[in-house]
Amino acid sequence: MNTDQPLSDRTLVVTRATDQAGTLSAALAERGARVVELPVIAIADPADDGAALAAAATDVDSYDWVVVTSPNGARRVADRLDGTIPPGTRFAAIGPRTAVPLLAAGLTVDLIPGRAVAEGLLEEFPPQPEQGGRILLARAEVARDVLPDGLRAAGWDVDVVVAYRSVEPDTDPDVLAVARGADAVVFTAESTVRRYTDLAGGPTPACAICIGPISAAAARELGYTVVAAEPHSVEGLVDAACAWAAR
Numbered sequence: 001m002n003t004d005q006p007l008s009d010r011t012l013v014v015t016r017a018t019d020q021a022g023t024l025s026a027a028l029a030e031r032g033a034r035v036v037e038l039p040v041i042a043i044a045d046p047a048d049d050g051a052a053l054a055a056a057a058t059d060v061d062s063y064d065w066v067v068v069t070s071p072n073g074a075r076r077v078a079d080r081l082d083g084t085i086p087p088g089t090r091f092a093a094i095g096p097r098t099a100v101p102l103l104a105a106g107l108t109v110d111l112i113p114g115r116a117v118a119e120g121l122l123e124e125f126p127p128q129p130e131q132g133g134r135i136l137l138a139r140a141e142v143a144r145d146v147l148p149d150g151l152r153a154a155g156w157d158v159d160v161v162v163a164y165r166s167v168e169p170d171t172d173p174d175v176l177a178v179a180r181g182a183d184a185v186v187f188t189a190e191s192t193v194r195r196y197t198d199l200a201g202g203p204t205p206a207c208a209i210c211i212g213p214i215s216a217a218a219a220r221e222l223g224y225t226v227v228a229a230e231p232h233s234v235e236g237l238v239d240a241a242c243a244w245a246a247r
């Protein structure tokens with residue numbers, strides 16, 4: 001095997017939204033993979049066109065923390081703040097890549113957990129102040145309730161605001177046919193696992209390389225053989241793919 005290109009002669013399907021696939025696809029291609037881009041979701045504004053997030057942004061000083069759980073949510077929060085840096089509000093991001101849009105906007109990210117999942121953020125989140133505290137949680141329209149439920153159980157007052165939603169784009173049947181014959185499919189979210197599997201008519205190809213435990217659990221449930229990334233990042237995905245190819 002070419003150690004510089006451990007994925008040579010392997011075909012991998014990338015299922016991320018078109019505007020988010022580039023970094024992952026390029027990293028896999030640099031290691032020799034033939035990449036098939038088949039976006040199975042697209043990112044859209046929420047049903048209210050962002051009105052709720054805009055209102056929360058104008059009142060951001062009333063929150064002790066703003067919590068974001070994806071780069072999409074972080075980007076929309078940063079856009080709504082539009083250069084405003086609230087002096088008394090702290091920011092938490094579920095992982096390093098989620099923090100990037102906030103940092104790029106000049107915001108300080110005070111908490112990035114060691115495990116880039118909701119459970120990891122809950123484990124490291126500070127206790128609420130004695131006088132009580134408020135959290136703004138900006139997330140996707142459809143998401144697990146582990147994080148808001150856990151924060152509320154810890155005594156926090158949590159406002160959940162929809163920052164964006166995932167929609168289903170049209171899929172090119174010719175690209176889907178090529179994807180079915182690939183060596184593995186790469187997933188970065190539970191929603192992409194379920195949408196791709198519906199399109200493909202089952203776990204085809206049989207191997208799924210998953211960014212984290214939630215997408216991995218969904219893939220196992222649907223019958224894939226799972227390779228899990230560690231850490232839960234694009235870099236972790238690429239390393240996991242290379243280790244899988246070496247085996």
